[in-house]
Amino acid sequence: MLARIASLRSSSPSHGTAKLCRSCLCRHLSTKTHYDETVVYKYASQKIKPVSIGQLLKYRRLPLSAENILDSVSYSQAELPVRLAKRVISFHRLPFIVGTNPHISQVYNRYYEAFDRLHAFAPINDLHSEWEFSRTLEHQTQLLIDVIPEIAQGFLECKQYMPREERTAFINDLIRSRIGLRVIGEQHVALSFQFRDEQKAAEQRPDQHAAKSSSTDDVWVGTIHTKLMPARMMEQCAQLVQNMCEMHYGTAPGYYVDGDINETVSYVPSHFEYITCELLKNAFRATVDFSNKSGRSSHPPIQITITKGEGYVGVRIRDQGGGISKQNMRNVFEYSWSSVQETDSADDNGSTGQSMAGMSLQTNLALQQGLGGPIAGLGFGLPMARLYAEYFGGSLDIVSMEGYGCDVFLRLRSIEGSVEDKQI
């Protein structure tokens, strides 16, 4: 499903119109930044209507109908501009000098544009305008994909202009709200595409459409995979990270996955993937570094254990990478702090620049950040991974055994659509 969206994004046939709009919008924006704020403020002053996971899952039963899609879009259309406006306003409160930083101002402009494009749609009543909206939404979502590295870079350059607590608060808010935006946005876009796929399939084979088959597509509800197998995902991620580690360092530790390997969970795969790649990246890199430092002849493997409890899936990642010192432990969940040496990023000649097929764009960027890619060591990995884990009611804890290694405990709550589901 993700691969499908990714391929659709790259082919972008209809983005011609969008491009034109964008260039005049940019000129438009430079005057908009000071005088024409009333629209943004009007939206930003509205209350956010949280949606529960249950609501997101309510279209679980296939096939999707036109009503479902229109219902979904009405929520997105009402809600997304409000949330985007709030993000825009949050930038207004930054100190002027911080706002003029080119990276931060770039992200600001992107949010502004997304708000501008999406709020301008007339109320949607038919499938045609819904399709327009969904494609715009999809495009804007794509444009907002790499705001995190941008913001990361920007804040790194602005360290001395803002106290740490304020920086942290801003980034936490941004990331949390971004997760919500993307979940809602991507969920709708995915449903929209799913609906049209089903329509096409029904046209081609009307007889089979009537019979409800338990194909693999049944497991998807938008971006939520209801039968995700953590063990399999960990295998894939570990394999990928191992490859990248090998590419960058010339060597990599082994790994094995044990525990409840046949368990399944209902979760957003791209989130799971992002978090675990982030954690595995740290484990692999630390192991290689520590082997160098301690002069041991081989790398102890990374141990991954999957456990399933009531409504939760647990992942424990153990490494023998020497652990994190007590001083550093205080910092690992801070933004713009990293233990990556500068030599790491200098060494890299873009060899890790190629994206790995089948992985979400987000994960690709994350991997580039960590394993010596062009934006290595910006110090956003762990705090963000934790925010993602906590977003649906999970948790992320790290235990450091200095001189030996780290144990990471990740708990993810299954998105079941139950009454206790978090509102996002």
Next chain:
Amino acid sequence: MGSAQSRRSLQQKFYENRILDRFTAQEPKKVSLRQLVLFGRQLTEEKLLASANYVRSELPVRLAHRISDFQFLPYIAGTNPHLKTVYDLYWRAFDEFRRFPVVRTLDDNRRFCDNVKKNLLEHSQVIPQLGMGVSECADLVAPDEIDRFMNQMLISRISRRTLAEQHIALSEQFDEDLRQHLNLLPSESFAKLAKAPPGFTTQHIGIVCADCNVAQLVHECALHAAGMYEEAFHLPPGSAPQVLVEGHTDATLMCIPAHFSYIVHELLKNSMSHVMERFAARLETTGAAESESAGDPAFPPIRVTICASHTDIVVRVSDQSGGISPQVLPYIWSFTHPLKAKRLHNFHSVHRMEARMDEGDAAVSPLVAFGFGLPMSRIYANYWGGNVNVHSLPGHGVDAYVQLPRLGNAVENISSRRYLVSADT
């Protein structure tokens, strides 16, 4: 003691409090393990007497702070008979020690030590009494407040007993050497005095060990815990879950072995009992229980990993006990959760408890759980600047971590303030 009389004595205490105030105004003089070791390594009569006077003046100060804690409990809790028993015990001890004359000779010291020993014995009922009192007050006082109170009480108790036991150990060693020297010719005696006294290796100073081997300590605790359960459940030896020790097996640290053992022992006990419970069915199949062949052991082993850095030791105890149920998990560090109130009642069947690994043989069957092993372990760890943490893997098992400083240069972690701001989970 009639109620009128007890009321009068309470009221009398109110006015006597001015004496207490003089002591609560003083700060405790904290020591570190290193200081204890350096002090005790080359003991002279003068030093021993100095140690006696240090303990003599420290105990009333520390007791005074804790008595003051009692006084700030809600009135209704303070009148609970069990808590009142402890309160009275503390008052008597405080009074006795503050009146004790300055120790000037070795004879004085012997009298002092006898006094201290008597107190230690008398106060071994404190933990059961506190346990009972606290469980009865669970409805009357906020759980947070009770936990703070208990943490404060227990950590101070450990500190006083540590000082007392250390001094007694040093005194006994000194006396022993003195007796030996008196049996020797003057020239020999002089020669012996010149180097370290026999049996008094530079590595064991009183109750402190400067180079305690962690792996060995873990093995001893494992043996003890296994023996306890095998006896209680009438199992053949070797059938309790195996404990495998790996990692930095050469690592040593400066510590009080009795404290460290308590913690490791508690964690191993928890692991063993829950693993056995989870796989209880395996005990019933005759093959598993009786055979000692090289086939699969009845239970998945408990893996203990020792990790040493320059400054710290971390011991990880990892089991496949199935994890801690989500209902219990938020309360494992608390003394007062309703689930535990039932267990704290078990204190009624115990009169003495010193929270030591080796007292299990005498008093109580290990099957009786008090629900305070984990919080107590954490207190022992916190006392010297360490910690105990537990992570549960739902459906799989538990990883418990004990972290202790190695070098012994952290001072005692006690507070004189009424409410200690304790470390979060």
